[in-house]
Structure formats: structure tokens, C-alpha cells
Amino acid sequence: MPDTAPAPGLPRSTDNASLRAFLHGLPGVDEVGARARAAALATRSLKTTAKAHAIDLAIRMVDLTTLEGADTPGKVRALSAKARRPDPDDRDVPQVAAVCVYPDLVPVAVDALRGSPVAVASVATAFPAGRAPLAAKLADTRQAVADGADEIDMVIDRGAFLAGDYRKVHDEIVAVREACARPGGEPAHLKVILETGELAAYDNVRRASWLAMLAGADFIKTSTGKVTPAATLPVTLIMLEAVRDFRAATGRQVGVKPAGGIRTTKDALRHLVLVNETTGPDWLDPSWFRLGASSLLNDLLMQRTRLATGTYPGPDHYTLD
Numbered sequence: 001m002p003d004t005a006p007a008p009g010l011p012r013s014t015d016n017a018s019l020r021a022f023l024h025g026l027p028g029v030d031e032v033g034a035r036a037r038a039a040a041l042a043t044r045s046l047k048t049t050a051k052a053h054a055i056d057l058a059i060r061m062v063d064l065t066t067l068e069g070a071d072t073p074g075k076v077r078a079l080s081a082k083a084r085r086p087d088p089d090d091r092d093v094p095q096v097a098a099v100c101v102y103p104d105l106v107p108v109a110v111d112a113l114r115g116s117p118v119a120v121a122s123v124a125t126a127f128p129a130g131r132a133p134l135a136a137k138l139a140d141t142r143q144a145v146a147d148g149a150d151e152i153d154m155v156i157d158r159g160a161f162l163a164g165d166y167r168k169v170h171d172e173i174v175a176v177r178e179a180c181a182r183p184g185g186e187p188a189h190l191k192v193i194l195e196t197g198e199l200a201a202y203d204n205v206r207r208a209s210w211l212a213m214l215a216g217a218d219f220i221k222t223s224t225g226k227v228t229p230a231a232t233l234p235v236t237l238i239m240l241e242a243v244r245d246f247r248a249a250t251g252r253q254v255g256v257k258p259a260g261g262i263r264t265t266k267d268a269l270r271h272l273v274l275v276n277e278t279t280g281p282d283w284l285d286p287s288w289f290r291l292g293a294s295s296l297l298n299d300l301l302m303q304r305t306r307l308a309t310g311t312y313p314g315p316d317h318y319t320l321d
């Protein structure tokens, strides 16, 4: 919790009873309405200039991700090269927001991205399950930050959340946030992964969003990419409503990162339409909205080329994501 006096309606204390009373006092999610709104977006389409603008914006919002046990330094270097210059034949294609890797590969990404504005993001806190003692999670985080990570993507303890131990989840986020400190510099940005596919109900997505923001999250992120369902439009909608309402209550703006399963330009653009209609344009910027994806970028590049030239590039034109 920030030191400032809580705005009316926010929990006065972070003991479990106060957090529970607050989180369970939030309005229930209209599940049918959320699904209907998401379905309605499927019928929307952007045309020409607006579409070209949206594709470039989506590219700038991508956290280009590889989170596999088989990741190698060579793969991270190749991904970083792609992040810096997504299309070697077209200098007008913007760079992505970040490259996202496991903590042990942070030094490789830092080295490969030196001198570029592309950030290095690292998952930490015993990603993806988060099942480790807090000391291990903090050591994981501190190491990634010491190695040069600009952003930390932590997972919440879903077991504690589902058991109603909100205090534990809250305090762990606060501790990880402290571990993001960099001597003499800005702290690494903290993205808090809710793993919405394990939260069982949309009401829990809303509660977990608020809990993470109350604990100091800079971003709230849907998923690890290791659990199905991952990023869905109804879940992103609920999280966007949460950051909008949180800013109205506290004055602090928090970003949103849907991640996992976003593979097509169509999906990406539907997310951007949702942002525009839910929070408004204040969030339509890579500082406030990201798309976590391992294999979306090529489709964005292909659709970009098609829009500009009328034809798709050949299947071998882009390196594999």
C-alpha cells in the first residue's frame, strides 16, 4: 500500500480481513456481458490507414518472448536481433517494446540489445508455477535485476489467492517490488502475472487485479503462456476496467499485458480496440499496454507488408519467431 492516505473506498489496512472485505466488496463481474462485448469485437474491422497505424502500434507493444526449457543463448541472440530490426528489408518497421526471457538468459539479451531502446524483461519468482519459498523468489528477482533486466514479470501465488490468503499474495508482491530496486537508478518495472486461467472465476480476475495494484504492480499481466485459457478478450476487458477504476480511485496509472495465445494480427487489433473503448487512448501506448507473445510478430509483419504492397511476402521471408 502507498504511504498516502487511502482514497475513500480503498482498504485502510493490508491485514487479511481488510483485504478480503475490500476485494469481496467489489462489484461482481457481469460474465454474460463481458463475453458478449468480446464477441461483438470479433465483428469489427479496421480499414487501411487506421489498420496500418494499429499494426505499427501493435508491433511497438510486443514483448517478444521465449520461455522454453530448450532456450539457448543463440536463440535469445536471434530473437534480440529480430526485436531490434523486425524486418531487415524495411527500416520503417518499428522496434518491439521488449524481449522477455528466463532469468539465466538476461545477460545474453542485455548484451544483444545494448544501445537499443528495446527493454529486457525477465520472468522471475519461480516462473511459471511460483511454487518456491519467498527467499528463492527474491533471489531470482535480484539476480535478474543485477544482470540488467529492465522489467520483471512475476507470478502470484495462485494457491494462496484461491485459499483466501490475500495478505500473503499482497506481501509477496511488495517484497518482490522491493527486490526490483536498482542502486542509484529507477527500479525495474514490475509486471504481476495473475495466471487468470487458474483463477476459476471472472470475479477472481477482478479481485486479483486490484490486489496486485494495491501492492504496487506497475503492470498486471494475464498469463504465463503455460496454462490454457491464457489471454482472452473477456479477461483483458476485466483487467482494463480494473486499471481504469484504480486510476480513478488513486490517481495512479497501471499498465495491462495480455500474454499467451495471441498469435494473429486480428487478435492483436481486437485487443487494441478493446483498450480504446474501455480505458480510452491514455493506455494506447507501449508504456501502458503490451502484448506478450512468442509468435505474433511474423503475422503482424506479413499483414503490414500486404497492406502496403497488396501481396503477402513469401513464407520464407521472415525468420521464425
Ligand SMILES: O=C[C@H](O)COP(=O)(O)O
Binding pocket: 065, 067, 100, 223, 224, 225, 226, 259, 260, 261, 262, 292, 293, 294, 295, 296
Ligand atoms: O509472456 C508471454 C507468453 O509466455 C507467450 O505465450 P505464447 O507463446 O502463447 O505467445
